[in-house]
Amino acid sequence: MLSYWVSIIMGIVEGLTEFLPVSSTGHMILAQALLGIPEDDAVMKTFEVVIQLGAILAVVVIYWNRILLLFGLKKDTSRVGKRKLNLIHIIIGILPAGIVGLLFNHWIEEKLFSPKTVLLSLVVGGVMFIIAEKTTKRPTAENLDEITYRQAFYIGLYQILAVVWPGFSRSGATIAGGMLSGVSRGAAADFTFILAIPLMFAASALSLLKAYKLLTPDMLGFFVVGFIVSFIVALLAVVTFIKLVSRIPLTYFAYYRFVLAILFAIYIFMS
Template sequence: MQNSVIAIIQGIVEGLTEFLPVSSTGHLILTGKLLDFSGDKADTFEIVIQLGAILAVAVIYWRRILNLLGLIRMKPGSLEQSDSAHKLNLIHVILACLPAMALGLILHSFIKSYLFSPYTVLVGLVLGGAFMLYGQKKQAKVQAESVDQLSYKQAFLIGLYQCLALWPGFSRSGATIAGGLLSGVNYRATTNFSFLIAIPMMVAASGYELLKSYSTLTSSDIGFFAIGFIVAFVVALLAVITFLKLLERFKLAPFAYYRFALAIVFLAYLLLNA
C-alpha cells in the first residue's frame, strides 16, 4: 500500500510538472526527499514515469509527429497547427535537440555526481525563475507566430537555451519557452515547439538512463512502476492542454513566482530538519 501511494504521488508530480516551467526533476527530487524515496529504484522509477509523460505529449501531437516524419499531411486548424505553410521539419527538431544532447553526454557524470541534491535544485529553481522573468520582460520582436514560421536559427537558439536545463531545477520547458521569447517566437509557438522537442529529448535521456539501470528492476516492481506510469500519463495529458490555455493568459511570471516560493519553503524545511 505504501509503495502504491508513493507511485501515485510521484506520478502526479511528474505529470503536473514535466511540461510546466517549474522543473519536474527538481520536484521529483524534493518530493523524494519528503517521502524518503531515493536510491537506484527511485532513479529507475523516475525514468519510467517520465516515459508516461512523454507518451501523453505524443498522443496530443501525434498528427504533427507523423507530419514531421512525412507520413501524413496536416490540415490547418488543429491544436498544434497554424494556417501557415507547413514549414516545420526534422531539421528544426535536430537543431534544437543537438546542443543539450551533446552537452548532456559530456557532462553526464558531473551532473549526476554533483547537481542532483535538494540544495542544487533550489538554486536551479531560483535561477530558472529569474531567467523566465527576464525572457518575458525582454521578449524580442515577434518574427514567428507559429511553429511553421520558425527559422533554423531560432530553432538552434532555443536548443542552446535548452542546455540551461541540464542543471536540475532549472526546467527544460522554462528554459526553452523563455529562450524562444528572446529569439522572437511568440508564446504559443515557442510552447508548442518546446513540447515537440521534449519528445526526442526525453526519449533519448530516459532511454540512456534506462539501459544503465534496467538491472535494478524485478518482477515485483511491475505493479509499482505501472501505477506511476499510468498516473503520469493521465495527469500529463490534462496538464499540457491546460497549460497551453493558461500560458496565453498568465504568461511565465506566475510560474516564476511559484518557483521562488517553493525554494524558500523547502529551504526552510531542509534547515529545520538538518
C-alpha cells in the same frame, strides 16, 4: 516504503510538473523528502525514469498529427507555400543539449544533483522568466511554422541550461529562450513539447540501460501504476497548459518557483 500510494503520488508529481516551467526535478526531490525516501534510493531513481516515459507518451498522443507531418506520413495542404516546421528544426533544436548531455551526463549526475543546486536554479530560472516577459517585444514567429532555423538553434542553446543545471526546468528554459529569440510564448511552448519527445526518450533509454536489473517482477505493479498515473496527469496538464499559455505570463511561474525555493531552503535547513 515503496507502496502503491507512493507510486500514485510520485506519478502525479511527475505528470503535473514535467512539462510545466516549474522544475519537475525540484518537485520530485521535495516529494521524496516528504515521503521519507532517501535521495539515493536506486529503485526510486529507476522508477522516476519509468514515470518520465509515461509523461513523454502523453506528449506523443497530443502532438501525434504534428509528428506524422514531420515525418511526411501525413499531407498538410493548409500550409502550401508557407514555411513549415520540419525535422531540420528538431535536429537543430535538440543537438546542443543532446551533445552536452552525452558528454557530461555522468559528471552532472554525480556533481550537480543536489537540493542546493536545485534551490539556486529555481531562483535563477525564475529571474530569467521575468526578464523574458519584460524584454520580449512583438514576436517574429507567432506559430510553429514561422520558427526559423536560427531561432530553433537559439532555443537549443537555452535548453543546455536545463541539461547542466538540475531544477532549471527544460520547458522553462526553452520557452523563455524562445521568447528571447523572437518566438511567441505559445509557439515556444509547442516547440518545447515537441523537442521533449526525442530528448527525453533518449535520456530515459540511457538511464534504463544502466538500471534495467532493478525492473524486477515483484516491482512490476509499482512501476506500472506510476507509469499510468504519470501519463494521465501529464496528458491533462499539457492540454491545460496549451490552452492557458497564451494568457498566462511566465512571471506567475517565476513567483511559484520562488515560493518553491523557500520550501527547498527550509528542507535543506532541516535536513
